[in-house]
Amino acid sequence: MMKDxxxxxxxxxxxxxxxxxxxxxxxxxxxxxxxxxxxxxNKHYRHLLPQKKTNTxxxxxxxxxxxxxxxxxxxxxxxxxxxxxxxxxxxxxxxDYPDLIDYIKGKKSVEKDFADSESxxxxxxxxxxxxxxxxxxxxxxxxxxxxxxxxxxxxxxTLMKSDLNNFSVITDEAELHKLRIQSRELISQNxxxxxxxxxxxxELAELKTNTTILGTSAKVDHLSADYSLLLKAxxxxxxxxxxxxxxxxxxxxLLQKAITHIQLTKPSLVIFFQPFFSCKFEQxxxxxxxxxxxxxxxxxISPLKRKSFIDLLEFPCIYIAADSSSSRAKLxxxxxxxxxxxxxxxxxxxxxxxxxxxxxxxxxxxxxxxKLNAD
Numbered sequence: 001m002m003k004d005x006x007x008x009x010x011x012x013x014x015x016x017x018x019x020x021x022x023x024x025x026x027x028x029x030x031x032x033x034x035x036x037x038x039x040x041x042n043k044h045y046r047h048l049l050p051q052k053k054t055n056t057x058x059x060x061x062x063x064x065x066x067x068x069x070x071x072x073x074x075x076x077x078x079x080x081x082x083x084x085x086x087x088x089x090x091x092x093x094x095x096d097y098p099d100l101i102d103y104i105k106g107k108k109s110v111e112k113d114f115a116d117s118e119s120x121x122x123x124x125x126x127x128x129x130x131x132x133x134x135x136x137x138x139x140x141x142x143x144x145x146x147x148x149x150x151x152x153x154x155x156x157x158t159l160m161k162s163d164l165n166n167f168s169v170i171t172d173e174a175e176l177h178k179l180r181i182q183s184r185e186l187i188s189q190n191x192x193x194x195x196x197x198x199x200x201x202x203e204l205a206e207l208k209t210n211t212t213i214l215g216t217s218a219k220v221d222h223l224s225a226d227y228s229l230l231l232k233a234x235x236x237x238x239x240x241x242x243x244x245x246x247x248x249x250x251x252x253x254l255l256q257k258a259i260t261h262i263q264l265t266k267p268s269l270v271i272f273f274q275p276f277f278s279c280k281f282e283q284x285x286x287x288x289x290x291x292x293x294x295x296x297x298x299x300x301i302s303p304l305k306r307k308s309f310i311d312l313l314e315f316p317c318i319y320i321a322a323d324s325s326s327s328r329a330k331l332x333x334x335x336x337x338x339x340x341x342x343x344x345x346x347x348x349x350x351x352x353x354x355x356x357x358x359x360x361x362x363x364x365x366x367x368x369x370x371k372l373n374a375d
Contacts, residue, residue: 018335060086070127076106151186224297225254258296267292270317278324279369318363319355
């Protein structure tokens with residue numbers, strides 16, 4: 001590369017964005033990928049580099065104390081409990097933030113001294129609501145047990161006062177009728193309490209579901225093509241026509257394997273994903289929460305082959321595609337080192353076709369990776 005080469009600011013920003021999405025961002029990594037020195041990066045593009053966040057663990061500790069207070073109603077906690085909840089080490093609290101230990105142990109108020117810290121009011125309200133509902137369930141259970149105990153004692157008291165020798169030959173129908181009425185009233189009261197308790201348990205479960213920000217019970221199988229042969233072909237200077245033919249064969253092989261896998265696993269949902277070498281599926285804000293999910297990732301499949309694929313399926317299938325540009329795809333491929341030639345990328349973007357309404361997908365979603373990341 002030329003000694004005086006300087007990439008455009010747009011190229012630098014695109015590379016920073018890609019590396020941040022990959023979770024591998026660092027100034028050294030950016031400079032290496034762009035083919036310039038770190039000194040040149042800092043000299044000409046320092047204003048484009050993300051600013052470092054400060055006091056991240058400090059804020060984590062404060063917010064964790066607030067959440068634990070909302071969840072438990074307590075103000076005093078152990079160092080280990082806070083460290084585990086905040087996902088930091090105990091030694092970090094002792095060595096780096098000894099000034100926060102009094103807040104952890106409840107000797108000082110976080111609400112009073114850190115009213116302007118990072119906003120977590122929605123999570124605190126949910127935690128508080130869950131704690132209140134749990135307390136209501138406990139109270140309702142106590143009330144139920146108290147009513148049952150009272151009625152049991154009254155019944156036993158009546159029986160104990162009766163003449164047990166004559167109890168088997170009771171002829172007083174009025175007394176028997178009274179006992180039946182009391183029994184029905186007790187059953188009715190218990191049914192009402194059980195109904196209320198069930199409603200509270202349902203509301204509690206719903207709130208717990210709403211507070212689950214990360215994690216899912218979905219089983220996801222992500223199937224993608226093996227492009228290692230393309231890399232070897234590129235190294236051997238195959239012409240574009242041969243590269244394209246090899247790409248088609250690779251993608252066709254993926255579809256055959258995907259159909260066999262789907263027939264064996266019988267998923268609840270199939271996602272036909274076409275990023276056109278511009279992003280990863282994780283960049284799309286769609287995370288199935290449950291069920292058996294199969295993601296079939298392709299980059300160059302004709303509409304006819306898509307139709308043939310969907311016609312063979314007996315399961316729900318949605319289509320998701322990235323509407324990006326060839327320049328972004330080149331940067332993405334450079335960052336992931338997939339080895340697809342730039343000439344082939346240009347050809348793919350010249351001939352790509354998104355799914356249309358005539359294809360029998362259960363849903364079609366097309367998104368711009370860069371716009372989603374900016375939002």
